[in-house]
Amino acid sequence: MKFSKSKPFIFGVTLVALGITAKINSYEVKADAAIKDQPSVVVRSVDLNSDKVIKVPERNVPKDNQKTNTSKKTTINRGGSGLGQAGPSAPSGSSSVVSYAYKFLGRPYIWGASGPNAFDCSGFTSYVYRAFGVGLDHYTGSQFGSGQSVGKGGLSQGDLVFFNTYGSISHVGIYIGNGNFIHAANSRTGVIVSSLSEGYYASHYAGARRVLK
Known part of the structure; x- marks a missing residue:
C-alpha cells in the first residue's frame, strides 16, 4: 500500500x-473562572424625580441682626416747663414763689445748668426768682450775700436756705414752709423736696436770706 x-x-x-x-x-x-471570582460591583440608579419637599433647618440667627431690638424707655415726671404751665401742686397756701418752684419738681440736675430743662442748685434759685423780678447771680456764694439775713426760727416761704456742704457756702434751696425746702440736690435725684431736720442738712445748715419782701 x-x-x-x-x-x-x-x-x-x-x-x-x-x-x-x-x-x-x-x-x-x-x-x-477568574472573572466569576471577582467581587461584583452593583450600580444602583437613583430616581431624582420626587414630589417631596425637604425642609432644611434654619440657622439660629441672632435677632440683633434683624433689627428687632426694643429699647427700654423710662418715663420721668419732670413737672411743668415754665411759668403758668401745669406741674406738681405746691402745698395749700403757698406763696407765688413756692408755687412756681414746684413746677420744676423732678427736673434733672446738671452742674452749671440754669434751666428750664435742667438745673444746678444756684441755677435753680436764680431761675425761679428771675420770674419775680429778682436778679441773683448763678453762684451760691454771691446769693448768700443778697437780701437780708433771717434766723432759722423766723423762716418764711420763699427764703433762701444755705448749706456749707464742702466747708464753705456751697448749696442753696428755697424754703417752702413746715421745715422743708425745694432744691436741685444732685444728679441722682434732680429737683426734690427735703427736710431741714434731716441729719445731713441739719448738720450743714449755714443760714438763710430773704431776697423778696
Missing part, C-alpha cells in the same frame, strides 16, 4: 491545530 507524501503533512497540521484549540479553550475556561 502506498501513501501519498502529502498525507503525513496534513495529519501533522491537523494535530497541531487540535492542540492549539484545546489550549485556547483551557484559557477561556480559566479566564471565565
Whole structure:
C-alpha cells in the first residue's frame, strides 16, 4: 500500500491545530473562572424625580441682626416747663414763689445748668426768682450775700436756705414752709423736696436770706 507524501503533512497540521484549540479553550475556561471570582460591583440608579419637599433647618440667627431690638424707655415726671404751665401742686397756701418752684419738681440736675430743662442748685434759685423780678447771680456764694439775713426760727416761704456742704457756702434751696425746702440736690435725684431736720442738712445748715419782701 502506498501513501501519498502529502498525507503525513496534513495529519501533522491537523494535530497541531487540535492542540492549539484545546489550549485556547483551557484559557477561556480559566479566564471565565477568574472573572466569576471577582467581587461584583452593583450600580444602583437613583430616581431624582420626587414630589417631596425637604425642609432644611434654619440657622439660629441672632435677632440683633434683624433689627428687632426694643429699647427700654423710662418715663420721668419732670413737672411743668415754665411759668403758668401745669406741674406738681405746691402745698395749700403757698406763696407765688413756692408755687412756681414746684413746677420744676423732678427736673434733672446738671452742674452749671440754669434751666428750664435742667438745673444746678444756684441755677435753680436764680431761675425761679428771675420770674419775680429778682436778679441773683448763678453762684451760691454771691446769693448768700443778697437780701437780708433771717434766723432759722423766723423762716418764711420763699427764703433762701444755705448749706456749707464742702466747708464753705456751697448749696442753696428755697424754703417752702413746715421745715422743708425745694432744691436741685444732685444728679441722682434732680429737683426734690427735703427736710431741714434731716441729719445731713441739719448738720450743714449755714443760714438763710430773704431776697423778696
